[in-house]
Amino acid sequence: MYMTSENEPVPVTAWAAGEMKASSPPDSMENRQKDKPTKGKKGKAARTLLRRVCKAVKRPFFACCDPDRVVRLTPQTDALDDSEVTPVPGPSRITSTADADPFTPDLVCLPVRPPKAEPDQDESQFVPEEESLPEQDQVSTDLETVPFEEGPSEIEQESEDVVLPGSVSGSVSGSVSGSEQIVSEAESDTEPEPEIELPQGSIVSFYEVGHLIASGKFSKVYEGTHVFSEKLKVAIKCIPKRRVDRYLDIAGHCKPVLAEVALMLRLxxxxxxxxxxQxxxxxxxxxSFSLIMEYPEPCRxxxxxxxxSGSVSEGQARLFMLQAVQAVKHCSERGVYHGDIRSGNILVTxxxxxxxxxxxxCARLITSEGFNSGEYQGSTAYTPPEVxxxxxxxxxxxxxxxLGILLFEIMHRYLPFESFDQILHDYIKMDPTLSTACHDLIYRCLCRNPAHRLTLEQLEEHRWMKA
Structure with missing residues (x-):
């Protein structure tokens, strides 16, 4: 133990601690000045390293954006196929020159080609988010340079009408008075027809299906016999549904009706x-639709x-023409245009x-504005020149x-025209043994200018029709 100035004993342990404390260098200004140069050198070195790193990182971006920089590209023999390269966001693929400085490389950005989109993928997902879309003028210019691929012609195009679902039956007894409204129009009749057949012996309504009477592009007609009376014969016309079918709104029916049915009900x-x-x-x-109609038997x-039947006399031809005129007049009075008058669409009992x-x-409602010639669906040989x-x-x-073509065919047993060119330019060559009145009626019905052609009333009052 030692004595202090106040003559108090001091423990050895306290003294030792005081000595140790006194022996450690104090945090004096001198010491701090000695350490400062060492810390400054380290910070300066770190800042220099960071500046070099930032400069090296930024240089490729600035090199890409310099429009005046010209860099020689080195061909890459082991490059991947462009079709297998996937795009990455940010800078595009970078290629350095052969003699570039390793620290300050001369770089160039190559455009990234997006991969081809799969059929069920949206191509918009391949547009990089950081790139802006081209201006409208540029888009228009690009579209003009792409060759235009023509779509189907007007004849080949089909409308997008939907066949009305459900099962509906009707009869002639339903009221068809009132105006019809066209619901859908068929643009063409080139759509392939679905095969619809009625098995022989099957029952449609109260009629047993018999043999096939006629088969066409758009329907099939079968003979039908009433199940309770074998003497009652009908014709059953089976019509497959198509997307281009026309429907009409008629009074007495809760939904549109097939145009052919609606117009036959009106007639x-x-x-x-x-x-x-009937x-x-x-x-x-x-x-499909099934139309049960009268069947005059025997007929053709x-x-x-x-x-x-061989040659037809003018008297027999006159009888046929009087009936044909009456049928056309009835259609006109009910506002119906048959659309396909020809010898194949007329039955003879x-x-x-x-x-x-x-x-x-092909029947349509008559309008004062007329019909579009592109919608004509009649036979080529019966086509009027104005169409x-x-x-x-x-x-x-x-x-x-x-009717003029029909009369010519009855008297000559062949058609006067077989093509559009003949309809517009050929002369009519008639049998010289026919009467002058018959010649005159045919000539005046087949006048190429519709304004100079006979009217239906004038045809009915012609002297040959009155003979």
């Missing part, structure tokens, strides 16, 4: 015309009658020589032209 209203086939009943299911088409117009598939030359044609003039 069948009392007083009906004996020279137009519709007894119609049925609809998910895939006027076309077959002309070819198989063999025992009475009574005519009946059939097949109203070929003009954009609009009218029902009455087209009907008179068709």
């Amino acid at each position: 069948g209203e009392a007083p009906s015309c004996p020279n137009i086939i 519709l007894h009943q119609w049925l609809e299911d998910e895939s 088409t006027l076309e077959d009658f002309i070819l198989l 063999l025992h009475s020589l009574e005519l009946k117009f059939i097949d109203f598939r 070929i030359r003009q954009s609009i044609f009218h029902a009455e003039a087209a009907n008179v032209w068709a």
Whole structure:
């Protein structure tokens, strides 16, 4: 133990601690000045390193954006195929020159080609977020340089009308008075027809399906026999549904009706015309329509009658023409344009020589504005010249032209024209043994200018028709 100045004993341990404390260098200004140069050197070295790193990182971006820099690219023999390269955000693929400084390389940005989109992927996902889309003017210029690929022609195009679902049945007894409204229009009839057949022996309504009477592009017609009376015969027309079918709104029906059915119902209203086939009943299911119509037996088409019966006298031809005019007049009075008058669409009852117009598939409602010539669906040989030359044609003039062609065919057993060019330019060569009145009627019905053509009333009052 030692004594302090106050003569108090001090423990050794406290003294030792005081000595140790006194022996450690104090945090004096001198010491701090000695340490400062060492710390400053280290900070300066760190800052220099950071500046070099930042400079090295920034230099590629500045080199890419310099429009005046010209860099020679070194070909890469082991480069990947562009189609296998996937895009990455940020700077594009970077290629350095051969003699570039390792610390300050001369770099160039190559454009990244996005991979081809899969069929079920949206191509917009391949547009980089950081790149802006081209301006509108640039887009227009690009579109102009791309070759235009023409779509299908007007004849090949199809409308997007939907076949009305459900099963509906109707009969002639339904009211069809009131105005019809066109719901859908068929642009063409080039759509392939689905195959719809009625098995022989099957039952449609109260009729047993018999043998096939006729088969066409748009329908099939079968003979039908009433299950309770074998003497009652009908014709059952089976029509497959198509997307381009036309439908009409008619009074007395809760939904639009197939145009052919609607117009036949209108024509069948009392007083009906004996020279137009009568519709007894119609049925609809998910895939087809079934029209049950009268079946005059025995009968054949006027076309077959002309070819198989030999020459037809003017008196017999006059009887046919009077009935044909009555049928066309009845259609016109009910506001219906048949659309496909020809010898193949007229039935002849063999025992009475009574005519009946059939097949109203092309029928339309008559309008004062006329019809678009592109919508004409009749036979080529019966096409009036205004359909070929003009954009609009009218029902009455087209009907008179068709009746003139029909009379020529009855008297000569062949058609006067077989093509559009002949319709527009050829002369009519008629049998010189025919009467002058018959020549005159045919010439005036087949006048190429519809304004100079006979009207339906003038045709009916012509002297040959009155003979």
